[in-house]
Amino acid sequence: MQKEITIGSVKIGGKNPITVQSMTKTDTSDVSATVNQIKELEKAGCQIVRCAIKNEEDALAISKIMKQISIPLVADVHFNYKLAVIAVNEGANKIRINPGNIGGGEKIKAIVDVCKEAKIPIRVGVNSGSLEKDLLKKYGHPTAEALVESALRNVKILEKQNFKDIVISIKATSVPTTIKAYQLLSKKTKYPLHVGITESGIPKTGIIRSAVGIGSILADGIGDTIRVSLTGNPVEEVRVGFEILKSLELIQHGPTIISCPTCGRCSIDVEKIATVIEEKTRHIKSPIKIAIMGCEVNGPGEAADSDVGLAGGHGIGLIFRSGEVVRKVSEDEMVDALLDEIESFVGL
């Protein structure tokens, strides 16, 4: 079992459930834009948020942002150790650095000293794009072995200063390399692992790459917190993160909607209904499995393990609970009838 680490009000590692995090895409020094985006992420269920700290203005905005949000904030710092020190002094709940690009031992020591005093963890984030030159030379390119060696080397830098409040991530754009790297790393460390596929792309393809990569790693029992990286709205990253966890039955959170692929027997617009139901049930936090099936022949039976569902009939909709039909309604009433049944199931 991985070591337990505390990030503000959230614990990761140990026996804690896997958390979903995201990263703001605003200019961090624009406090109101950043707070607004974090509030949207909180609404979607995001449990930890990271902000890019690229200059002093960003670092000094942290305390103002943190007064207005309710989830832990991680300061993401590259190259400049002074920014990491300011971020910690401003109250950040965790620092993400790549020790390899922060500079010499004294600079790392300055970060470690303030993190020790503030009792906050450091994430050692190794990316294929910022691997140390000697490791690139040794391995030829950013292999899984090179990423693991880099991560462990950087962890050792912190451990030498008696700092063990560590989270590790090793991300590559290659999905197989990332999967292999986490498999190797998980055998060599007890620190919690932050899992993600970096630069996975626009949602259309990025969701697939993230689901395959993060999903494979989690299915191996590896990973304590995840971040889906998509080119686009970060709220989508959170939604996809939860869908990955729900698909692997690692958490129970909000609605899981299943809908049939439709076929020649279909008698309702399954795609449209499923889209409407997905949008109108986003606010629900309790777990509920909802099925939308195109026909009455196979619908309720195929969705027997769903809590609530709808199957199309000829001119009617069959509302069912746990595979048993409980109501028959006309086609124009079926979406509202299904929503009523969902709300009654979750006790709204």
Ligand code: SF4
């Ligand atoms: S539930 Fe009915 S419409 Fe949907 S795929 Fe199965 S048989 Fe076809």
